[in-house]
Amino acid sequence: MAARQSPSNPSLAPAPLPAWLASVGRELDTTAPVRLVPSALAAGAGHQLVAYRNHAGTERIFALGRNELGQLGVGFASQEGTRGLVEGFDGDGILAAAAGVQSSYLVLRDGDSTRLFSMGNLARGRLGHPALFPPADALQEHEEPRQHSLPRAAAVPLPPGLGPIRQIEAGFEHLLVLTEDGQVWGTGCNTDGQLGLGSASSDVFELTRVPLPLAVEQQGGVERISAGADTSALVTKSGTLWVWGNSEYAQGMHGEKIDQITSPLAIKPDFLPSNRRLVDYRCGGSFALALDDRGSVYSAGYDHASSSVLYTWGLNNPHGRLAHGALPPSRSSPSSLDPSIPPAVAPHSHVPQEVALPLRQLGLEAGAGEGEGEARWEIGEVECGMESLWVELRAEEDIE
Numbered sequence: 001m002a003a004r005q006s007p008s009n010p011s012l013a014p015a016p017l018p019a020w021l022a023s024v025g026r027e028l029d030t031t032a033p034v035r036l037v038p039s040a041l042a043a044g045a046g047h048q049l050v051a052y053r054n055h056a057g058t059e060r061i062f063a064l065g066r067n068e069l070g071q072l073g074v075g076f077a078s079q080e081g082t083r084g085l086v087e088g089f090d091g092d093g094i095l096a097a098a099a100g101v102q103s104s105y106l107v108l109r110d111g112d113s114t115r116l117f118s119m120g121n122l123a124r125g126r127l128g129h130p131a132l133f134p135p136a137d138a139l140q141e142h143e144e145p146r147q148h149s150l151p152r153a154a155a156v157p158l159p160p161g162l163g164p165i166r167q168i169e170a171g172f173e174h175l176l177v178l179t180e181d182g183q184v185w186g187t188g189c190n191t192d193g194q195l196g197l198g199s200a201s202s203d204v205f206e207l208t209r210v211p212l213p214l215a216v217e218q219q220g221g222v223e224r225i226s227a228g229a230d231t232s233a234l235v236t237k238s239g240t241l242w243v244w245g246n247s248e249y250a251q252g253m254h255g256e257k258i259d260q261i262t263s264p265l266a267i268k269p270d271f272l273p274s275n276r277r278l279v280d281y282r283c284g285g286s287f288a289l290a291l292d293d294r295g296s297v298y299s300a301g302y303d304h305a306s307s308s309v310l311y312t313w314g315l316n317n318p319h320g321r322l323a324h325g326a327l328p329p330s331r332s333s334p335s336s337l338d339p340s341i342p343p344a345v346a347p348h349s350h351v352p353q354e355v356a357l358p359l360r361q362l363g364l365e366a367g368a369g370e371g372e373g374e375a376r377w378e379i380g381e382v383e384c385g386m387e388s389l390w391v392e393l394r395a396e397e398d399i400e
Helices: 017-023 214-218
Strands: 035-045 045-052 059-067 079-086 093-097 101-109 114-119 149-155 165-170 176-178 182-187 204-209 222-228 231-235 241-247 256-267 280-285 289-290 297-302 310-315 349-355 377-384 389-395
Touching: 017 045, 017 059, 035 101, 045 093, 045 101, 059 093, 093 165, 101 165, 114 165, 176 222, 176 231, 222 280, 231 280, 241 280
Parallel strands: 035 093, 165 222
Antiparallel strands: 035 045, 045 059, 059 079, 093 101, 101 114, 114 149, 165 176, 176 182, 182 204, 222 231, 231 241, 241 256, 280 289, 289 297, 310 349, 377 389
């Protein structure tokens, strides 16, 4: 009996790709184990792309999710959730996929070169088709663009000098392309300088080369690129991180808030232990994560929860050092029969759980005390001893 698809998965579960393919008439592709194409899985703002190879060696792309401006590339736009096979692309093999807000991108092998395809919302130049959506100053008064969306994958016109593509990354409304020779190109929204062109300009409607500082080449050139929300980054082969675009929450990891960084700016890796280097950076909007070559992860950016929420996990003890509650009483304990005692908690916590803070007892309010007349507070030092947990709550006003 086929498994029913739930509205959401509270934990990781296998994706029913064979059932999805059968639902769009591709039962023949499921006659043998369906194999995913490496590096060609993408998740955007409400839609996903999954590239696969069938038993005959044919590579296709299954798309599902939101499709209001044709970002699934199935040949039409729809206001309802949709699924289907992407149409309109061709090549010798699928190399990569990326997805942004109402936009999707594919890289195909074409002999010794590559081809770039895009689909979805044409606005702000994110798809790299200037002929289909010219800049506003190129339109006559009251003139409308020729079309607003691309419901099928269409080949992006590549500028002269843009060689074979190694990597693509999509932000909210901009696209970055890294070529095999280490050049970085971009198109789309640039209002925060996320295209790295030296200014926070209006939209860019065609792939434009990002002028990289000389130091990037001196550091071995570009190893990989990253784009997320309105922020962009690159990591050099020697492990130096360069970030540009929006960093209003310090997600650029420069140690300070900068609204607009219009050109690639190197960070100072003071937070790294000696003999380590960064190998990846990912921006999630108002925060970012960086990975070093020893597997350690570093974060920066907006973190409102850290000032008002405490999480603990691990092995509890009879003294309640995780602050989750009391452990189950022993069978011989009289308290095990006392209904007034709160329900016991598990002795182990395998995932972080929020700790209830005694705010009312201290005359504080939830929400970090941001309202008028409330004592503003934050979590200070946290110490976990062998048998106890100590938490410091700092308040700006005296507490009775």
